[in-house]
Structures are given as structure tokens and as C-alpha cells.
Amino acid sequence: MHRTKVRIVEDALDANNTIARANRADFDRAGVTVVNLMSAPGAGKTSLLERVAGEVPGVRVGVLEGDVQGSIDAERLAALHIPVTQLNTDPSFGGECHLDANMVRSALAALPLAEIDLLVIENVGNLVCPAEFRVGEDVRVMVSSVTEGEDKPLKYPLMFRTCDLVLVNKIDLLAHLDYDLDRFLYNLDQVHPDVPRMLLSARTGEGVEAWREWLADLALRSPQGAPA
Amino acid sequence: MHRTKVRIVEDALDANNTIARANRADFDRAGVTVVNLMSAPGAGKTSLLERVAGEVPGVRVGVLEGDVQGSIDAERLAALHIPVTQLNTDPSFGGECHLDANMVRSALAALPLAEIDLLVIENVGNLVCPAEFRVGEDVRVMVSSVTEGEDKPLKYPLMFRTCDLVLVNKIDLLAHLDYDLDRFLYNLDQVHPDVPRMLLSARTGEGVEAWREWLADLALRSPQGAPA
Numbered sequence: 001m002h003r004t005k006v007r008i009v010e011d012a013l014d015a016n017n018t019i020a021r022a023n024r025a026d027f028d029r030a031g032v033t034v035v036n037l038m039s040a041p042g043a044g045k046t047s048l049l050e051r052v053a054g055e056v057p058g059v060r061v062g063v064l065e066g067d068v069q070g071s072i073d074a075e076r077l078a079a080l081h082i083p084v085t086q087l088n089t090d091p092s093f094g095g096e097c098h099l100d101a102n103m104v105r106s107a108l109a110a111l112p113l114a115e116i117d118l119l120v121i122e123n124v125g126n127l128v129c130p131a132e133f134r135v136g137e138d139v140r141v142m143v144s145s146v147t148e149g150e151d152k153p154l155k156y157p158l159m160f161r162t163c164d165l166v167l168v169n170k171i172d173l174l175a176h177l178d179y180d181l182d183r184f185l186y187n188l189d190q191v192h193p194d195v196p197r198m199l200l201s202a203r204t205g206e207g208v209e210a211w212r213e214w215l216a217d218l219a220l221r222s223p224q225g226a227p228a
Numbered sequence: 229m230h231r232t233k234v235r236i237v238e239d240a241l242d243a244n245n246t247i248a249r250a251n252r253a254d255f256d257r258a259g260v261t262v263v264n265l266m267s268a269p270g271a272g273k274t275s276l277l278e279r280v281a282g283e284v285p286g287v288r289v290g291v292l293e294g295d296v297q298g299s300i301d302a303e304r305l306a307a308l309h310i311p312v313t314q315l316n317t318d319p320s321f322g323g324e325c326h327l328d329a330n331m332v333r334s335a336l337a338a339l340p341l342a343e344i345d346l347l348v349i350e351n352v353g354n355l356v357c358p359a360e361f362r363v364g365e366d367v368r369v370m371v372s373s374v375t376e377g378e379d380k381p382l383k384y385p386l387m388f389r390t391c392d393l394v395l396v397n398k399i400d401l402l403a404h405l406d407y408d409l410d411r412f413l414y415n416l417d418q419v420h421p422d423v424p425r426m427l428l429s430a431r432t433g434e435g436v437e438a439w440r441e442w443l444a445d446l447a448l449r450s451p452q453g454a455p456a
Contacts (some may be wrong), residue, residue: 106229126354128352147373154297173375203406
């Protein structure tokens with residue numbers, strides 16, 4: 001029974017990857033670079049987007065906002081006058097805890113791909129399942145807040161291992177926490193040595209300029225040239 | 229296709245509930261009251277247990293520690309000289325993002341039920357799926373950290389709606405955050421009016437005494453008398 005369950009999961013992930021590749025081909029044809037932005041609930045994904053989305057130099061940014069329910073974050077981002085499309089994962093009891101490639105595919109027609117250069121897909125707040133499902137992204141960025149503790153790379157290794165950039169957020173709070181930043185970075189290197197990382201604070205703006213430049217550099221490469 | 233998916237999900241939840249009832253019957257027979265403790269990653273479940281688990285007056289506490297991988301939290305709690313059993317959800321790629329009734333059932337034989345009065349099941353850090361799966365608990369307690377923002381009850385309503393107590397943790401950081409506690413409590417009342425809530429800080433110990441007393445009161449009632 002256990003073996004059967006593993007096979008069903010693998011089949012589902014294979015099917016997801018096939019659709020993710022189709023999404024990515026469509027994004028490439030439209031010349032749109034895609035970021036899959038992930039984190040635990042409340043780590044600051046939306047706040048970090050608010051800081052940069054309207055002002056990446058030379059790059060038109062759009063957001064696909066994934067939530068179980070509601071449109072609180074989409075409304076925050078729409079106030080920046082950038083195109084925002086809401087995707088809710090709750091067709092039934094409880095809702096899905098992650099976006100998958102098929103959900104993103106269902107939103108393709110609603111995305112203004114001709115009007116943007118960079119699409120940020122803000123995933124559901126969760127450190128487990130979003131890491132398992134590619135959605136057609138060029139790169140994966142994750143946010144880890146210093147309030148969550150230093151042990152998170154060891155407890156959620158797949159998420160930290162499969163991302164292309166780690167944003168360490170809320171560093172304005174470091175003076176008020178028993179958080180050992182060096183230990184976090186050591187744990188991060190245990191699961192993903194040398195992954196690029198940036199220390200920043202969406203609240204104070206410290207470090208945000210580097211995150212904006214990283215997005216600009218990413219978008220100004222062709223999608224075909226971006227990391228797989 | 230959509231309707232079929234909903235039915236499969238409902239069938240799976242029905243099967244889970246059947247096993248959860250069997251677990252609960254076994255816990256009742258052993259005279260053990262069971263708490264399902266849930267939160268986002270890094271909200272402070274383990275730290276709040278460290279504060280109380282060894283010293284609930286007149287109550288022998290045990291912990292079933294749920295994690296995707298590893299045993300970091302179990303080792304922290306074992307240092308308090310209470311019985312701790314580790315349950316990992318990662319038999320395959322990525323791991324499950326929640327505990328379900330069958331996983332808890334598989335751990336029953338390893339639990340020292342004759343030696344404890346209160347079992348705290350520390351769930352995987354996640355605000356979505358753990359709320360959908362009963363595991364045989366008498367009550368559900370969730371931790372919401374003030375660092376996560378005031379909007380979480382609106383974004384993860386099932387979790388906040390189905391719990392019996394909300395622990396609002398990390399209140400020592402309130403002076404350093406743009407967090408409106410009244411707005412959080414208002415949002416909480418929108419999805420679960422009058423649910424008991426406690427403000428506390430695992431770091432400073434503020435408010436922890438009320439949490440310890442709540443656990444003592446719960447365990448000293450018979451399991452049959454606890455809320456369903």
C-alpha cells in the first residue's frame with residue numbers, strides 16, 4: 001500500500017511537470033520571465049513585492065497572486081498600479097495548500113502577458129508542498145523571516161534546496177530576537193551550499209535595492225537564458 | 229472532472245475521520261486527553277511546549293512530535309525529561325505537509341499511554357492542510373505569532389475556525405512591529421467569534437502561566453468530558 005501511494009504521488013508530479021513545461025513554453029513565447037515566490041505564512045512575500053514591483057527599472061512587472069481564499073494581497077499590490085491577477089485554491093473544503101501547474105494554466109488567459117516582462121507568482125504561504133510543484137517558473141525565490149528561527153532549512157530542506165535565491169527578511173528585528181544569523185546561514189549551507197542570499201527588511205527598506213536589481217537583471221536576460 | 233476531484237477529497241476525509249474516531253476511542257480508554265497543536269512554521273509551538281510541558285501541576289504530559297524530516301524539536305523536548313515520540317511525514321519525495329489520523333495510528337504502539345495523562349500532538353508547521361485532518365484529538369490549539377501579520381484569520385479561515393484556543397505568541401515584539409493587535413482580534417472574531425485566546429511570549433514567559441493552567445484544567449476533566 002505504501003509503495004502504491006508513492007507511485008501515485010510520482011505519477012501526479014510527472015503530470016504536473018508536463019503541464020509546467022507547457023506553461024513555461026507559453027511564457028517563453030510571450031517573452032515573460034517568471035518567478036515563483038514562496039515562503040511560510042507571514043514571512044513578507046507581499047511586503048517585499050510592494051517594495052519593488054512598481055519600480056524595477058526598465059521592467060514591467062505583473063503578479064499572479066495565489067491564496068487559499070480572498071484577495072487581500074492582490075488589493076495591496078493593485079494599489080501600486082501594476083497588473084495583478086487573483087488565483088484562489090479553494091474550490092472545496094479547506095482549499096489546496098499550494099499552487100500547481102494546472103491552476104496556473106487555468107489563469108493564463110487572464111494574464112496580460114503582452115504587457116509585462118516579468119511575472120511574479122506569489123504562492124500560497126507554506127514551506128512544504130509548494131516546493132514539490134513546479135508551475136512553469138524560470139526561477140524560484142523564497143523568503144525566510146528571521147522570526148521563524150534558525151532551524152528552518154533543516155526542517156524544510158526541499159524548499160531551501162530547490163530555490164535560486166533566499167531573501168532573509170525582517171532583519172530590523174534581529175536586535176530583539178534570540179536568533180543567530182550565522183547559525184541560520186550555516187544551516188542553509190548544509191542543505192543548499194552557496195545559494196545566493198540577501199539580508200533585507202521590507203519594513204525599513206534596508207537591502208531592498210539589491211532585490212530590485214536582482215529582478216531587473218533576471219528580466220533583462222531572455223527567458224531562454226534564465227536558469228532552468 | 230472538478231466534481232470528481234471534490235468527491236475524492238471528501239471520501240479521503242471520511243476515511244480519515246473514521247480512523248480519527250478509532251484513535252480517540254483508544255485515547256479515551258487509556259484516559260489520555262489529546263491536544264492537536266498547530267501553527268505556521270516558526271510561530272513557537274515547540275517553545276511554548278518547552279515553557280509548560282514539564283510542569284503542568286498534577287498532569288503527566290507526553291508529546292508526539294510531527295515533522296517532515298528530522299528530530300530537532302523532539303530533542304529539545306526530550307531534554308525536559310518528558311516522553312517524546314517522533315513521527316516523520318517524509319517517506320518519499322518532499323513529505324506530507326500535515327499529520328493525518330493514519331499516521332498517528334501508526335505511532336500508537338510507540339506512545340507510553342499508560343504513563344501520561346495529556347498527549348500534545350505537535351503538528352507539521354502549516355496553516356492549511358493540518359486543519360482538514362482530525363487525528364483523534366479532544367481539542368485543537370493553534371499558535372499565531374504577531375510577526376505573521378493581522379490578516380491571517382482571513383487568509384486561513386478553516387484553521388482559525390476549527391480551533392478551540394488561539395495562542396497569540398511573541399507579544400514581546402509588539403513594540404517593534406507595525407502590528408495592530410486590535411485588528412487581529414477583530415479579524416479573528418470575523419471567522420471564529422468568542423474563541424478563547426491568550427496573549428503570551430514564549431521568550432519572556434509573559435502569559436505562559438495561563439496556558440499551563442488551561443492545559444491542567446483540560447487534562448483534569450475526563451477525556452469523555454472534553455469538548456468534541
